[in-house]
Amino acid sequence: MPTLKINGRRVTVDADATILDAVRAAGVEVPTLCHFDGLEPWGGCRLCVVDMSQAGWEDDWFKVVTACNHPVDEGMTVVTDSERIIETRRVVLDLLLARCPEAPLIQELARDYGIEETSYTPNPEPDDCILCGLCTRVCDHIGVSAISSADRGWGREIAPPFHKPPPDCIGCLACAEICPTDCIPYETSNIRRTIWGKEFEMLRDPKTGEAVITKEQAEHFAERSGVPITYFETSDTSKRRQMASTFQKLQVVK
C-alpha cells in the first residue's frame, strides 16, 4: 500500500488507487466535472489538475497531471493548490464560462476561483453542455451506446445517430440524470416518456397502475441479467405492499 504526501499530509491508499482517491482520503478537495465514481476515468475536463512529483525525481521538479486518472506510487508528492495549478483551473473555468455562460454550476465554480465574467468571447448561442462525456460513457457502461459524440474540435457535440431518435435508446434516463449541468431534456409521465426525440411506452405495475420503467429498459435488463421481465414491472409501492403482506403472514404463523 503506497504512501503519498498530499499538500504535506501523509496518506496511505490501495495500490490501484488514483491520485484523486488519495487526495480525497487526505480530506483535500479538488474540483471535477467529468469524473463519476464507477465510470472509467476520462481526463477530459482538466479541472482536477494537480502538481505531482515522483520519488527519485529531481528536487522541485513537478509535473502537471490530472488526479482522476493518474495512478499513485510510493513516495509520490502531490500539491493541489500551487499557483500554476490554480491558474490553470482558472483558465479552464474561464473558458467553460465562455462556452456555457448561463449554466449555474459553471458560474458557481468560476466564482469560487474569482471569475465573475469570462475574459473571452461568450458563446453567441449559449448551451449548457460542457462536453464532459458522462452521458455517452454511462450509456456505453450500461451496454446500450445509443448516443455518442459527433464531429470534433469546437464543433463537437453530443448527439444521437444522424440527429434522429436513436434506435438503440432504451429510455433509461441515465444520461439525463448523470449530466452535471442538467442539459439533456426529457419528459416523463405515467404513460409515456420522451428523450432524444424518441418516445417510449412505460411499463406499468399490473396492480397499482404506476409507471415503473420503459418496456425497452426492462427488456434490456431482463436480457442481460437473466431476471424475468415481470420483476421489472413491479413498482416500489407494490414491492413494499408485497413485503408488508409477507410480514403479516409471518406474524400469523408466529
Place this chain on the structure above:
Amino acid sequence: MRIESKDRFETLRAQARESNASRMQQVLVCCGTGCLAWGSKKVAEAFASEIAKRSVDATVDLFVKSTGCHGFCERGPLVALQPSGILYTKVKPNRVEEIVETTLIGGEVIQNLLYKEPVSGERIAQYDEIPFYKNQVRVAMRNIGRIDPTSILDAIAEGAYSGLARALFEMTPDEVLDEVEISGQRGRGGAGFATARKWRSCKAAPGDRRFVLCNGDEGDPGAFKDRSIMEGDPHSVIEGIIIGAYALGAHEGWIYVRDEYPLAVVNLGIAIAEARKYGLLGQNIMGSGFDFDIKISRGGGAFVCGESSALMRSLEGKTGEPRAKYVHSTEKGLFDLPTVLNNVETWAGIGAIIDRGGEWFASMGTERSKGTKAFSLVGKVKNTGLIELPMGTTLRHIIYDIGGGILNDRPFKAVQTGGPSGGCVPAELLDLPVDFEELTKAGSMMGSGGMIVMDDRTCMVDVSRFFLAFLEEESCGKCTPCREGLHQMVQIYDRLIAGDGVEGDIELIERLAAGMQLGSLCELGKSAPNPVLSTLRYFRSEYEAHIRDKACPAGICRELTAYEIIEEGCDGCHVCFKACPVDAIEGVVKELHIIHQDACISCGACFDVCPTNTIRTFPKIELKKAEVV
C-alpha cells in the same frame, strides 16, 4: 521465387545488380506526386514508346524507369540519365524525341533543358553538381529517385533488404537493439525520442504478443518527406519494420497512411505484395524461421491521429481521441498490448543502420542528434523540394546554399519549422545549427521536418492565426483547454487582424497559452501555443502595430492594408488589370493604371503579378485619416 536462404538472397541481389549494370543507358523519370502533377507520366510514356521504336533497329539498349521523388519538385518533370548523370528539368513530352536522338544516341547535351543556377545563370549538366543535390547526404532517402518503387528487384539491387539479411542471419535480436542504440538514432516524427530506448521499453513489457507500427500520418502542413519516402522507396520502410519486429519478437505490423496520399498507399501495397512473394514477409522470412507480416491501414483524415494514442484508437476502428499517457504505449498500446510506433523516416533509416553499422550513422550529425534528417524546404524560397542533410547543418546553408535564397530576392524574415507545434525562427538566428536541441531552444521544434521559408511579405500575426485555425479544426475536442482555448485564441486573432485588437490582448493570449500548455491532455493542445509564443517572442512589435497603430507592417492583413500604384514606375502593362478579381483597377494599355479604393478588397493579387514592382501597400487607416481631413 521465394527466397529460402541467405545464399539465395545474395545470388538474387547479384543477379539484379548485373541485370541493372547490363543496361547501357537508363532514363529515370521522376513520378512523385510533384512531377506527376507537372505531367511526368506522359513523359515516361513518350520515352517508352520512343525507345520501343528505336529498339527495333537494336542500336541502343535503353530502359525507362518511373522513379520516386527526386526532391527537386519545383523543376519537374525531372529526367535523369544514367550512366551519364545528366539531369534535365521541366521536360515536356514533345522534347522526348530530341532527348533520345541528341543525348542518348548522339551523346550531346541539350543546353536549354539543363538546370539554370539562379544566381550565376550558369547551366549545370550533372545531377551531382547542382547545389540542391550536391550538399545533401541521403540515408532515409538513399534510394529514392534511383529505383523503380514498384520493382522489388530494382530495390534489392540497390541494397534493400541487405540489412535485414544481416540482422536475421548474423545478429541476435538483442544485437540488433544494441546496434540501433549505438547509432543514437532518435525518432524522426517530432519529439525525437531515442529509438532504442522505445524498443527496449516495449521488449521489457510482459506478454507474448506485441506490435510494430509505422506512422505515415504525416499531417504537418508544409511537410511531405514521409510521403516521398513511402512513394519512392517503400521497401526501405518495410525492411526497417521487419528488422524492428525481429528485434522485438513481434509478428504483426501495421503501416498507418494518410488517405490523402493515394500514391503512397498504392506503392506500399505493391511493395508488400512483392515482399510476400519473395518470402521477405510472411512465414519463415528468408528461411530464417522468423514470421512477420504487415497490413496497411488508411487514415480517415484527422491530424490528431499523428499522436500515438490517437493513431492506435484509429487503428482499432474508433475516433482518434488521445488517451492520457500515464501508461506508455510501449506497455499498453494497440488493443492494450505492448506496441512500438515509429515514424516512416525512422523506419527507413533502420535498414541502413544495420547494414552499415550504428557507428557509421553516429559519425554524422551533432553530439545529441545523430545522423541525417529529411526536410521539406518550401515557401518563399527559390529551390523548393525535399532534402536530407546531416543534423547540425545551419539554416543559412539550407536556405541560401541549397534553397538558392529567397524568391524574387526579397528579404528573409523567418523560417517556420515543426508544423503547428513548432515556431518561427527569425533572421537573427540564421546561423543556428539545426538539430533537436537547438530548435527547441529557439522556441520551435523539429517536428516532421517541414521548413517553410517566409519573406517580408509574411505577417506573423496572420501566420499564427493560420496555425490556430488549423488546430481549432483538427482538435479532437475531448479536453477543455484545447477545444475551447483554440477557439478563443482564434477569436482574439480575428480581432487583431481586423484592427479590433485592444490593449491587454497580448497578455490575454499569453495567459491562455500558459493554461493550454499546462492543462491540455495531449501534445496537440500542449504544443498548440508554440507558434503564438515564438512569434510573440521574436515579432512582438508586429502584434503591437496591429493593436496600437491598426497597421499590418507586412501589408497582408486585408482590413488594415490598402494598395496603390506608384505613378513613376507603371508602364501600363495591364497585367494587374487582368488579375484583379473585383475590377477595382482602371487603365488602358501603356497608360498609368489606378486602383479604386472603394472597390478594392485588398487581396494583393495585383501586387503579386506586377512585373515592375510598382504597387505598394500602406496602412488603410491613412485612407480614413485622409477622408477626415
Place this chain on the structure above:
Amino acid sequence: MAEIPRSDLSVAEEILGGYPAEEPALIQILQDVHRAYNYLPCDVLERVAEALDVPLAKVFSVSTFYKSFSLEPQGDTIVKVCTGTACHIRGAGLLVEELERQLGVGPGETTEDLSFTIKTVNCVGACAMAPVMIVADKYWGSAKPTRVKKYLAKGGDDEN
C-alpha cells in the same frame, strides 16, 4: 434537408465481404463506401453497424470525426484547394475566393446541380508546387486565381 435516397445496398455488401467483420475494419470499410457512393448514406451505415456488430452511434461518431467522410451527397467533381502552410503563404486563400465566385458555393459546400463540391484540405504534401488545387484527381501546381476557370473547365483531364 433533402431526403437521402435509398441506396443500392449490394455494393455495400460487396465491400463488407472484403473485410473481417470486426470493429478495426470500420474506417477502411467507410472509406470504400465513401468512394463507391460518393458519400456515406444513412442506410448503408446502418448495414455496416449491423454487419460489424458496432453500435450505430459509434459508426456515426466515426463518420463525423474524420474529415474524409461526408454524410451529404457530394458533387460529381471534387475540387480541393490545399490550405497547408506553404500554400497559405503563397496565396491559397485567393484560389478559394475565386472558386466561390465561379461556383457560388464555399468550402465544404456542393453546387445545387451536384456538379462540384469545394473542399479545403490541410496539406496534400505537394508543398513544393504551392499553391495547389486539385480538380478530380488532377493536381494543378503554382495555381493562379486567373486560371481557376480553366482548371474547372478541364476537370480531371490529364492535359497540362
